[in-house]
Amino acid sequence: MVSPPGYAGAPRKGHLVFDACFESGNLGRVDYISDFEFDLFIRPDTCNPRFRVWFNFTVENVRETQRVIFNVVNFSKTKSLYRDGMSPVVKSTSRPKWQRLPAKNVYYYRCPDHRRNYVMSFAFCFDREDDTYHFAYCYPYTYSRLQHYLASLERRNLPYLQREQLGLSVPALTSLLLSSTDHLSPEKEKKLVFLTARVHPGESPASFVCQGVIDFLVSQHPVAQILRDHVIFKIVPMLNPDGVYLGNYRCSLMGFDLNRHWQDPSPWAHPTLHAVKQLIVQMSQDPRGSLEFYIDVHAHSTMLNGFMYGNVFENEERVQRQAVFPRLLCQNAPDFSLSNTSFNRDVVKAGTGRRFLGGLLDDTSYCYTLEVSFYSYMTAGSTAPVPYTEETYMKLGRNVARTFLDYYKLNYLVKCKGPTHIQRVISQICNDGMNCACRTEFRTDSHLGCRVTRKPFIFKCQRNRVITWIFI
Numbered sequence: 001m002v003s004p005p006g007y008a009g010a011p012r013k014g015h016l017v018f019d020a021c022f023e024s025g026n027l028g029r030v031d032y033i034s035d036f037e038f039d040l041f042i043r044p045d046t047c048n049p050r051f052r053v054w055f056n057f058t059v060e061n062v063r064e065t066q067r068v069i070f071n072v073v074n075f076s077k078t079k080s081l082y083r084d085g086m087s088p089v090v091k092s093t094s095r096p097k098w099q100r101l102p103a104k105n106v107y108y109y110r111c112p113d114h115r116r117n118y119v120m121s122f123a124f125c126f127d128r129e130d131d132t133y134h135f136a137y138c139y140p141y142t143y144s145r146l147q148h149y150l151a152s153l154e155r156r157n158l159p160y161l162q163r164e165q166l167g168l169s170v171p172a173l174t175s176l177l178l179s180s181t182d183h184l185s186p187e188k189e190k191k192l193v194f195l196t197a198r199v200h201p202g203e204s205p206a207s208f209v210c211q212g213v214i215d216f217l218v219s220q221h222p223v224a225q226i227l228r229d230h231v232i233f234k235i236v237p238m239l240n241p242d243g244v245y246l247g248n249y250r251c252s253l254m255g256f257d258l259n260r261h262w263q264d265p266s267p268w269a270h271p272t273l274h275a276v277k278q279l280i281v282q283m284s285q286d287p288r289g290s291l292e293f294y295i296d297v298h299a300h301s302t303m304l305n306g307f308m309y310g311n312v313f314e315n316e317e318r319v320q321r322q323a324v325f326p327r328l329l330c331q332n333a334p335d336f337s338l339s340n341t342s343f344n345r346d347v348v349k350a351g352t353g354r355r356f357l358g359g360l361l362d363d364t365s366y367c368y369t370l371e372v373s374f375y376s377y378m379t380a381g382s383t384a385p386v387p388y389t390e391e392t393y394m395k396l397g398r399n400v401a402r403t404f405l406d407y408y409k410l411n412y413l414v415k416c417k418g419p420t421h422i423q424r425v426i427s428q429i430c431n432d433g434m435n436c437a438c439r440t441e442f443r444t445d446s447h448l449g450c451r452v453t454r455k456p457f458i459f460k461c462q463r464n465r466v467i468t469w470i471f472i
Ligand SMILES: [Zn+2]
Pocket: 200, 203, 298, 299
């Protein structure tokens, strides 16, 4: 309870009661400034004070029509989507659906009262005395929510879904592996797709995307049925369950950013990561299967849209092949941005799953980080950013899942049924999304459908850059 300084009596209505002592909760301290203004401090990640971004707390004992200003004063990041219109999410007992606060009530600025730190202030008017109000950085997705979701999947007794315990994190929370079984004949090589999410615990949108992938893959959608016949999907929906449980932003209970420890994870300090890495290494050496995709799902705190990070290689053809999946995804997901997608080999990213596995797996494999904005997306025709909802995050996941069919059709793993030859003229202009912007125009006639060529078409633009062109 935060009451005025010197006040010692019983709490009165309007003496706000803050709580973050629940799963994924985070609030470290509240300073009373006036009856109408409070400074809020994010609790740093456990064992790692460098990270302070995720907050998630409740407020009760409010007075009807009580107007307040909350200042979140100790963010560890300065660049923020608050500048672009992002706002915290809120719900209350009588309105249980999360909503984003109106952007006009949110201010992000350097504050002279807080050593010129960046402060995010928001104004809020409580309207029902009996309600408990719940505020968060973004839509929470807790460990328990995942467990309930997985339990509901298991109750459906799907013949193509298996759930295994991968390992236990330090406080003994389970990291699970979901696996789709295949119907291929044993002598045929199996294609494997490996997906992980929530290595960074504060990046809750990653869980909605991951659930969207799973929902699609277990569904009766014809594309999902074909995919299950040809590809095994292995999914670890929560790589850092202890960090999620505790309400950390980036680290595990012991203060490790697990996405910087892929090179040498320790079984006692990074047990879930150690287990995942062992499994992936084992799969990559198994001659009966071919691990083609590794995708690690994250959320991004400064960029809009969904987009990917990939690896760069010396071999130009391999570089071009890396661009195929993001390009196909862009066709399926209106919120996915090819121009935000980039390929790099930064030294600081060396311990990430995407970089490490890019070096470990053979040259027919693809490793990506899939990022989705904490805030919103712009589509081709939109003039203003569209804020993401839980539903649109899940939709991105469903679109990621169905893109695998386009990819495997292109690579002749999945054959089309019946003649679907369509003659169509396609033209495309060399633009930023193609990693060049010389505006060379390419035109060609092509048969689409079954008669896609096994290899993508390769063109050279005015700047002599190789541009891959794929047909779907
Ligand atoms: Zn991340």
